Amino acid sequence: MIGIWLLLLLLSIYQAGLTEYFLTNPERYQLGAYTWEEESFRRMRLGEGILSLSDLDCEAVAALMVEHNYDLRRLTWEEYQQWPGIKRALMAGKPAEYQKLTQAYRMIFQDIACFPIPISGNPEKSWENGASASAPFPVYEDSFLEPRTYRGDRCHEGCDILGTERPRGFYPVLSMTGGQVEQVGWLELGGWRIGIRAPSGAYFYYGHLYQYAQEWQVWEQVYPGALLGYMGDSGYGVKENTVGNFPVHLHLGIYLPTDHYDELSVNPYWVLKYSERFLRKADY
Ligand SMILES: [Zn+2]
Incomplete structure (x- = not known):
């Protein structure tokens, strides 16, 4: 009996540790329930490179943001071209989360058709x-x-x-x-x-x-x-x-x-x- 309690106690400590691990290692858990809504996502660091492209592809942005800790300000052209492979990996591992993140970028960008001051x-x-x-x-x-x-x-x-x-x-x-x-x-x-x-x-x-x-x-x-x-x-x-x-x-x-x-x-x-x-x- 005591053995079972001990086992449960050890399990709960292990779980608490895992949660802590996920929260303090966002690069291991980029698309978790909360992490993409945190400050790094909210800062929207797109950078001049991505913005110099004629079209902003929200699928590419989502994949690259995850890969580069939500900061694309120093993204190179070679790194940009990696996005289809990154997307494939995300779709294999966390498809729902990846699609949610893509949707968030679409929400922000796809309706924009005007700079607010003419x-x-x-x-x-x-x-x-x-x-x-x-x-x-x-x-x-x-x-x-x-x-x-x-x-x-x-x-x-x-x-x-x-x-x-x-x-x-x-x-x-x-x-x-x-x-x-x-x-x-x-x-x-x-x-x-x-x-x-x-x-x-x-x-x-x-x-x-x-x-x-x-x-x-x-x-x-x-x-x-x-x-x-x-x-x-x-x-x-x-x-x-x-x-x-x-x-x-x-x-x-x-x-x-x-x-x-x-x-x-x-x-x-x-x-x-x-x-x-x-x-x-x-x-x-
Ligand atoms: Zn203000």
């Missing part, structure tokens, strides 16, 4: 033509999960596009995808914000707007490139129309529904880099 159609202002000083190219950098301090310590779950030296209301903000308006109105942190649910399931959140282009209704349909509103500096206040607490910019957030999270935020920085291929022109 080029000015006015040739004198256009930053396309030598980035004239009158309307410089909006800038953005990777600030995902950097600390922010308004209303307690938290992390930046998005990417900021700055309209340099321009008053609020100058830059148009376009919908990167088609989809439906899911949330609209004032938020203490986000100011005047609008959230679009794209057809494949990702949620695109545009914050700190100066004003909306029209009175958006929840569940209203938008098309890719639809004028949502104008870049501003609203937010950081309970009171509606609080402005001026930070420089004018667009805050972009991208969220995914997954098995364990209703809204898992992912880094929009490399997604924005990808969407630069869909830059549009607008009169402003």
Whole structure:
């Protein structure tokens, strides 16, 4: 009798050890129940190499991300070409998990058809033509999960596009995808914000707007490139129309529904880099 208890005890210790092992050795368990939803996945490190290809193949991205610890920024062309073999191995070992990961990348990328800030159609202002000083190219950098301090310590779950030296209301903000308006109105942190649910399931959140282009209704349909509103500096206040607490910019957030999270935020920085291929022109 004591022998059986001892055996069970030893088994449970062994199991606890295994779980620990899986969690601390993600390279041995990349597609486990939780691991692909962790920070390394959320950082979306695609890199310039993958983005220089004319098509983004989500099956290739999923296979290569697993193989390279979710960081493809230094991927070589030779390494890229290995993806069909990596995919075959994953399909033999963890087909459901591999397909789920591929689906997550599709959710993010396949509906994107527009960069959120257009080029000015006015040739004198256009930053396309030598980035004239009158309307410089909006800038953005990777600030995902950097600390922010308004209303307690938290992390930046998005990417900021700055309209340099321009008053609020100058830059148009376009919908990167088609989809439906899911949330609209004032938020203490986000100011005047609008959230679009794209057809494949990702949620695109545009914050700190100066004003909306029209009175958006929840569940209203938008098309890719639809004028949502104008870049501003609203937010950081309970009171509606609080402005001026930070420089004018667009805050972009991208969220995914997954098995364990209703809204898992992912880094929009490399997604924005990808969407630069869909830059549009607008009169402003
Ligand atoms: Zn932000």
